[in-house]
Amino acid sequence: MAKPNKVIALPTTSPGQLWEPVHTPGRFRNTLSKYRVYRNESRCIKCGKCVELCPYGVFTKAGSYLRRPKSYLCLGLECQKKPFHCVANCPAQALKVSVHPVYNTLGDCRWNPDLLLSTWWQAEFGNLPYTDLEYRTGGSGGGFDRLRLLFPPRRGGKNINHDDISLEVDINRRGDGRPNIRVSVPWYGGGMSFGSVSINTILSRATAATTFNTMVSTGEGGFPEELYPFSDHVVTQVATGLFGVREDTLQRVRMIEFKYAQGAKPGLGGHLLGDKVTPAVARMRESVTGNALFSPFPFHSVYSVEDHKKHIDWMKEINPRALISVKVSTPTDVDMVAVGSYYAGAHVVQLDGSYGGTGAAPDIAKKNIAMPIEYAIPKVHQFLRAEGIRESVTLVASGGIRSAYDVAKAIALGADLVQIGTADLVALECLRCHNCESGRGCARGIATTDPELVDLMTIQYGAARICNMYYSWSWQLKEILRLLGLRSIRELVGRTDLLMHLDYFERAIDDDIRGK
Amino acid sequence: MPAKYHIHVRRVPPRFTPLAKNAIIDWSEGCLRCARCVKEQCPVDAYRKRGFDRTQFVDTIDEMCRDCYRCVQGCPRELIYKVVNPQYRQLGDEYWTPEILSATWYQAETGKIPVSGAGYGGPFSGPGFDSLWTDMSEIVRPTRDGIHGREYISTSVDLGRKPMFLLFDEQGDMAWTTPPLLELPLPILLAEPKLGPNPRGMQEIITLAAQNLGTLAILGRDQLVPVPAQALGQIMPSYSAGALELEDPLLSQVRAIEMLDHPALLKQVEVLKKRYPQLLVSIKVPGDEKVVDRVAELTAAGAEIIHIYATEKARGLGGFQDLHLKDLIRRCHLRLVEEQLRDTVTLLFSGGIALAEHVAKAIICGADGIIADLPLLLALECRLCRQCTKGGNCPVEIDLLTTKRGAQRLVNLIGAWNNQLLEIMGAMGMREVRRLRGEVGRAMFLEDLEKEIFAPLFANRETELQKRDPN
Numbered sequence: 001m002a003k004p005n006k007v008i009a010l011p012t013t014s015p016g017q018l019w020e021p022v023h024t025p026g027r028f029r030n031t032l033s034k035y036r037v038y039r040n041e042s043r044c045i046k047c048g049k050c051v052e053l054c055p056y057g058v059f060t061k062a063g064s065y066l067r068r069p070k071s072y073l074c075l076g077l078e079c080q081k082k083p084f085h086c087v088a089n090c091p092a093q094a095l096k097v098s099v100h101p102v103y104n105t106l107g108d109c110r111w112n113p114d115l116l117l118s119t120w121w122q123a124e125f126g127n128l129p130y131t132d133l134e135y136r137t138g139g140s141g142g143g144f145d146r147l148r149l150l151f152p153p154r155r156g157g158k159n160i161n162h163d164d165i166s167l168e169v170d171i172n173r174r175g176d177g178r179p180n181i182r183v184s185v186p187w188y189g190g191g192m193s194f195g196s197v198s199i200n201t202i203l204s205r206a207t208a209a210t211t212f213n214t215m216v217s218t219g220e221g222g223f224p225e226e227l228y229p230f231s232d233h234v235v236t237q238v239a240t241g242l243f244g245v246r247e248d249t250l251q252r253v254r255m256i257e258f259k260y261a262q263g264a265k266p267g268l269g270g271h272l273l274g275d276k277v278t279p280a281v282a283r284m285r286e287s288v289t290g291n292a293l294f295s296p297f298p299f300h301s302v303y304s305v306e307d308h309k310k311h312i313d314w315m316k317e318i319n320p321r322a323l324i325s326v327k328v329s330t331p332t333d334v335d336m337v338a339v340g341s342y343y344a345g346a347h348v349v350q351l352d353g354s355y356g357g358t359g360a361a362p363d364i365a366k367k368n369i370a371m372p373i374e375y376a377i378p379k380v381h382q383f384l385r386a387e388g389i390r391e392s393v394t395l396v397a398s399g400g401i402r403s404a405y406d407v408a409k410a411i412a413l414g415a416d417l418v419q420i421g422t423a424d425l426v427a428l429e430c431l432r433c434h435n436c437e438s439g440r441g442c443a444r445g446i447a448t449t450d451p452e453l454v455d456l457m458t459i460q461y462g463a464a465r466i467c468n469m470y471y472s473w474s475w476q477l478k479e480i481l482r483l484l485g486l487r488s489i490r491e492l493v494g495r496t497d498l499l500m501h502l503d504y505f506e507r508a509i510d511d512d513i514r515g516k
Numbered sequence: 517m518p519a520k521y522h523i524h525v526r527r528v529p530p531r532f533t534p535l536a537k538n539a540i541i542d543w544s545e546g547c548l549r550c551a552r553c554v555k556e557q558c559p560v561d562a563y564r565k566r567g568f569d570r571t572q573f574v575d576t577i578d579e580m581c582r583d584c585y586r587c588v589q590g591c592p593r594e595l596i597y598k599v600v601n602p603q604y605r606q607l608g609d610e611y612w613t614p615e616i617l618s619a620t621w622y623q624a625e626t627g628k629i630p631v632s633g634a635g636y637g638g639p640f641s642g643p644g645f646d647s648l649w650t651d652m653s654e655i656v657r658p659t660r661d662g663i664h665g666r667e668y669i670s671t672s673v674d675l676g677r678k679p680m681f682l683l684f685d686e687q688g689d690m691a692w693t694t695p696p697l698l699e700l701p702l703p704i705l706l707a708e709p710k711l712g713p714n715p716r717g718m719q720e721i722i723t724l725a726a727q728n729l730g731t732l733a734i735l736g737r738d739q740l741v742p743v744p745a746q747a748l749g750q751i752m753p754s755y756s757a758g759a760l761e762l763e764d765p766l767l768s769q770v771r772a773i774e775m776l777d778h779p780a781l782l783k784q785v786e787v788l789k790k791r792y793p794q795l796l797v798s799i800k801v802p803g804d805e806k807v808v809d810r811v812a813e814l815t816a817a818g819a820e821i822i823h824i825y826a827t828e829k830a831r832g833l834g835g836f837q838d839l840h841l842k843d844l845i846r847r848c849h850l851r852l853v854e855e856q857l858r859d860t861v862t863l864l865f866s867g868g869i870a871l872a873e874h875v876a877k878a879i880i881c882g883a884d885g886i887i888a889d890l891p892l893l894l895a896l897e898c899r900l901c902r903q904c905t906k907g908g909n910c911p912v913e914i915d916l917l918t919t920k921r922g923a924q925r926l927v928n929l930i931g932a933w934n935n936q937l938l939e940i941m942g943a944m945g946m947r948e949v950r951r952l953r954g955e956v957g958r959a960m961f962l963e964d965l966e967k968e969i970f971a972p973l974f975a976n977r978e979t980e981l982q983k984r985d986p987n
Contacts, residue, residue, distance in 0.1 A: 026589075028585075028586065028589035028590060029589060029590050029591075029592060030588065030589045030590070030591070030594050031589070032585065032588075032589065041546075068592075068593075068594070101541075101597050101598075101599045102585075102588060102597055102598050102599070104599075104600050105537075105538045105583075105598045105599060105600055107637075108637025108638070109637055109638050109639050110635070110636070110637050110638075111637065140638075140639050140640040141639050141640050141641075142639065142640020142641050143640045145640065146640075150981075150984070152984065153984055260654045260655070261652065261654055263635075264635050264636070266652040266943055267652035267653060267942060267943025267944065267945075268939055268942065268943055271631075297942070297943075298653075298654065298655055299655075302655055303655060304655065305655075307655075308655065328654050329652055329654065331651050331652045331653060331654065332651050332957070332958070332960055337654050354635070354636050355635045355636050356635045357633075357634050357635045358633065358634065358635060359633055360631050360632070360633055361631065361632070361633075362629045362630065362631050362936065362939055363619070363629075363630045363631065363632055363636075364629065364630075364871075364872055364873050364936045364939060364940065365939060365940075365943070366632075366635060366636035367636050367638055367873065368649055368650050368873045368876075368877075368940070369649065369650050369651075369652050369940065369943050370649060370650075370651070370652050371649050371960045371965060372640065372641075372649070372965075375960075375965045375969045375970070378969055378970075378973065379968075379969055399635065400635065422634065422635060430634075431583075431584075431585060432634055432637060433582060433583035433584060433585075433634075434632040434633050434634045434637065435582045435583065435584075435632070435633055436633025436634055437631060437632065437633040438582070438633070440559070442584075443559040443560070443582060443584030443586060444584055444585075444586070447633065453559070496973045496974075499973075499974075500974060500977070500981070501970055501973075501974040503966075503970075503974075504970070504971070504974040504975050504977070505974070505977075505978075505981070
């Protein structure tokens with residue numbers, strides 16, 4: 001019997017590819033899984049038949065010793081139909097495959113167990129899982145999770161090759177003489193400050209951003225020296241607390257991001273709890289160790305759109321080559337805010353929706369304040385178009401972009417590119433326990449500044465995991481474009497005709513690209 | 517500027533271990549006795565601190581666990597699992613979800629706003645209050661800092677009839693006495709819940725809490741406990757239809773009463789007001805299919821306060837049983853706006869107000885204030901098992917709770933709610949809750965967003981898709 005390719009055989013790359021996936025298993029001994037392969041040791045006769053049969057590498061042997069089954073590689077209940085099904089073929093009836101009891105405890109509505117597990121898979125292998133894990137949507141029951149891509153019936157793109165498809169996006173569309181930034185993928189890393197996440201997390205993200213020729217924002221927590229080598233791929237954030245904002249850091253970067261509001265806590269300030277303000281964080285933010293830090297709301301020097309322009313002019317003066325991005329939340333008048341920002345001189349308007357990550361925010365704010373990003377994108381896109389300035393401004397969507405499909409949907413709704421944050425953390429094995437803010441911070445060593453916890457993760461591991469995920473996303477986006485018959489991600493902008501919302505359509509829509 | 521209203525919260529630990537969402541299952545069979553067990557490496561030291569709660573048969577580890585899964589993923593024999601806690605899932609019902617219960621317990625214990633890391637993880641939207649979002653301002657002037665406020669955000673509301681104009685006589689003096697008005701420092705009144713193992717004890721707890729908060733406690737007149745003299749100003753006795761005796765000594769001691777609506781009510785109020793002109797009368801009206809007309813009628817006849825009640829699950833009554841409280845509020849409010857009477861009367865609503873955001877959203881829909889009832893019982897650790905309604909024992913012994921401790925838990929809950937109201941208003945750049953009333957322009961309704969944004973993009977595309985894909 002011919003065995004299918006082992007999963008460890010990673011996708012092949014073609015010339016010009018930015019990254020070749022590196023197998024990067026999870027940091028923890030038992031990788032979480034949807035199914036559990038259980039071997040009854042008292043029955044097992046150690047014949048090794050399972051090792052021989054399973055093409056997915058669930059069973060392995062060291063000499064005559066059978067290692068513990070790697071449940072997460074198992075095809076699951078679907079495997080029953082296969083001739084190599086281990087349970088049916090075990091001569092001692094020692095094997096059992098069932099849904100893992102832990103599976104249902106993972107994640108939440110937006111990052112449901114399937115989406116977490118499939119993202120971890122992509123971060124480990126750089127490709128999509130062959131199991132029945134859902135990799136496109138979560139379980140929120142609305143928005144992106146109810147939108148589907150509409151591939152043509154006879155799926156197009158027979159004569160389009162992935163190498164012919166461009167994912168590049170130009171950021172400066174104002175034509176104001178400032179240098180353009182061309183990113184090679186339609187996403188960049190959202191702001192996560194030094195303090196809210198560890199330096200290893202920051203450097204992992206910066207490495208991935210550099211590898212994929214895109215950018216990553218520092219968030220409001222200063223510009224650690226370790227980031228200097230990545231300066232060309234760093235966006236530095238100027239937020240209301242002005243933590244760590246210095247002339248030399250502003251002059252170091254190609255893009256400066258003004259954070260007016262953040263989607264997770266629109267209209268409220270930021271808050272770094274005292275426990276997370278370690279000596280290093282305090283030094284960076286020019287404050288006192290152990291003291292909670294508030295970033296106020298709003299900018300206390302901006303009370304009007306004229307003040308806003310003054311702010312932007314000030315930054316442009318300090319760094320004559322930098323592009324200016326304005327990050328806002330999604331109030332009722334978000335379209336007016338976007339137009340105002342454009343006329344004040346912004347190159348990028350970033351809409352931040354409320355599903356986005358944060359170090360700490362009141363639950364009431366995350367759930368209730370400001371409109372979902374899925375509505376805000378088309379609202380702003382259409383308004384900018386009606387104003388005749390859509391072509392001169394770059395529209396970025398963020399706050400809840402979890403998968404390559406979310407990227408495609410956000411762009412089809414009208415964004416030029418997206419910003420991601422939580423997805424990077426999930427690649428680093430975040431499991432959305434929502435405890436980033438408490439005590440020493442993340443017990444998995446991602447969103448923490450505690451020296452002991454930070455050491456749970458290396459930069460090499462982190463960078464490889466994020467790069468693997470980026471690789472998988474690039475592949476998926478190219479495949480999506482190919483099937484839509486498009487050659488550039490630019491052609492997808494505002495193409496709502498290529499989307500359907502299931503609330504308005506009764507038939508099932510299949511937009512799976514696996515094995516198509 | 518008036519002194520800043522401040523609610524004094526103080527931690528009151530729970531008497532019973534709260535149920536956790538997930539439970540740890542930890543097999544010892546097959547344990548290798550590793551030199552360095554994963555349990556010793558628990559970041560919150562839960563395995564060492566764990567205990568067994570004998571009264572409830574609960575392992576306290578579940579409550580301490582912070583869901584990092586390091587033990588689950590670290591044990592070389594995979595002997596540790598996390599599973600969904602069935603006891604937690606069975607809490608409450610489809611409206612009063614386990615999440616609402618545990619959020620209420622947390623706030624009643626700490627008096628703090630629930631804060632968490634990472635983004636929102638809940639559903640996209642839901643029925644009722646979950647189908648609208650509140651607004652925010654990118655730039656506000658002057659600055660608002662929410663609960664960290666350097667500038668004052670007022671949560672005061674006025675109960676009573678508000679004259680639309682003043683009349684003066686020839687001497688320039690007021691030609692009539694202005695009707696009584698009662699200012700509460702927050703738009704939340706307390707009422708006794710319909711269930712609970714110890715209604716009398718609950719009345720005492722609610723009265724003390726209302727006193728500490730400066731708000732009113734709505735208590736049934738029939739079964740009313742003796743109320744201490746200094747608390748009389750904080751209670752609002754509630755009379756069932758037609759049961760009011762003019763000689764009732766309470767009428768001269770309290771500032772406001774509530775009467776259940778009945779056909780001869782207006783006449784009765786007239787007699788009552790003649791005898792006690794300074795007494796505020798709130799008319800309690802069921803939120804059924806007749807409510808909108810009745811509210812208009814009562815308001816036109818000079819009603820001061822109208823309390824409209826919905827079911828425990830925020831639905832209307834009778835012919836309005838499918839109508840959500842938020843729509844009930846909007847209809848009553850808009851009818852009075854149409855009749856140009858809205859500003860004369862105070863509208864209070866009750867039924868299904870479960871979370872702090874419901875307070876803000878009810879006000880945006882048109883309420884002047886809300887009445888909290890069931891959450892007050894939840895604040896005392898109630899698990900909504902409803903044993904008390906069947907004559908059973910209360911598993912969390914609410915009947916044994918001291919008044920002081922219970923009242924502090926209510927103060928904590930309402931303190932946390934009020935702070936969340938401040939956060940919502942701070943985000944909008946508003947300085948007064950009075951101005952939030954009926955401000956639907958500062959909210960985004962799901963149906964409007966769908967109509968304006970998604971429907972033009974996705975509706976009526978059947979034929980186009982038929983052409984693409986005839987199958």
